[in-house]
Amino acid sequence: MLSPSKKKPAVVLQQKLHYISKQLRNKPTAAENLLWQKLKGKQLCGKKFRRQYPLYSYIADFYCHDKKLLIEVDGEIHKQQQTKDTNRDQMLHEYGYYTLRFTNADILNNINSVLTIITKNL
Numbered sequence: 479m480l481s482p483s484k485k486k487p488a489v490v491l492q493q494k495l496h497y498i499s500k501q502l503r504n505k506p507t508a509a510e511n512l513l514w515q516k517l518k519g520k521q522l523c524g525k526k527f528r529r530q531y532p533l534y535s536y537i538a539d540f541y542c543h544d545k546k547l548l549i550e551v552d553g554e555i556h557k558q559q560q561t562k563d564t565n566r567d568q569m570l571h572e573y574g575y576y577t578l579r580f581t582n583a584d585i586l587n588n589i590n591s592v593l594t595i596i597t598k599n600l
Contacts (some may be wrong), residue, residue: 499530509582548577
């Protein structure tokens with residue numbers, strides 16, 4: 479096995495992303511937790527969703543592999559990084575992924591509307 483200093487940068491990045499995604503799964507926001515309760519166990523259209531899923535150099539909040547659908551739950555920080563989020567979404571779109579974005583307020587106040595939008599995109 480290669481020593482940590484001899485590992486390829488891509489391998490190190492993937493290890494970091496997996497570690498961070500595990501940490502994020504252990505500390506979900508209220509909105510992420512509510513949405514997860516509706517998505518887990520193939521409850522929505524019989525589709526399997528993963529949460530805090532490492533994908534390339536990003537971590538998707540929720541991911542449906544069957545449909546290459548990413549769902550992002552945007553908190554306050556996303557107001558300050560809209561350009562970064564747009565660039566990320568465009569790059570992933572080039573690889574065939576589609577991203578839906580919802581605010582925390584959307585999920586906490588209108589979960590049924592959010593689920594309807596997700597269903598339409600499945």
